[in-house]
Amino acid sequence: MLTPPTDRELDALKVLWDRGEATVRDVADAMNSRGADLAYTTVLSLLQVMEQKGLVSHRRDGKAYVYLPLIERESTFRQIAGGFLERVFDGAVDEYLVHALESRPLKAQELDELQAMIDAARRRAEGASD
The missing domain is CATH 1.10.10.10 (Winged helix-like DNA-binding domain superfamily/Winged helix DNA-binding domain)
Structure with a gap:
């Protein structure tokens, strides 16, 4: 696409x-x-x-x-999110997350899911640096 x-x-x-x-x-x-x-x-x-x-x-x-x-949901969302991240935040994920987290109150379950995603991303990053 x-x-x-x-x-x-x-x-x-x-x-x-x-x-x-x-x-x-x-x-x-x-x-x-x-x-x-x-x-x-x-x-x-x-x-x-x-x-x-x-x-x-x-x-x-x-x-x-x-x-x-003809296009998949996940790849479409990834492309849109990546474009938004680059256009608005110059690729700065931390800045994006600060604004996203402050945009509305989050439930404990949502925070747990975010933490699990961060933990998985950390493991991938640490595995890639070995």
Whole structure:
């Protein structure tokens, strides 16, 4: 994937990732239930552009177009996060984390999960330096 999806494209991809595949109507309904106000034709146009970009593909099922994602959720999120980190924080992970941790209160479980990720990253870094 050369360029990351736009915010609206990401919203459509989230629907497709959650469902595996979906009709244009299903994507429109799901996006609208999440606060968008999009006409069927707008979502159809969006999905067609996404197909041209190589983000999704489609098949016909009777009269309906069924779309499926061609890119993976995790690699897409990594690319978006990496781009954001570089653009906003010049790659400084510590600065990003300070702001992320101060942006909202965290539950103890979330902090435990973050600590486990930090511990795993430390073990990888120490293993790489041996």
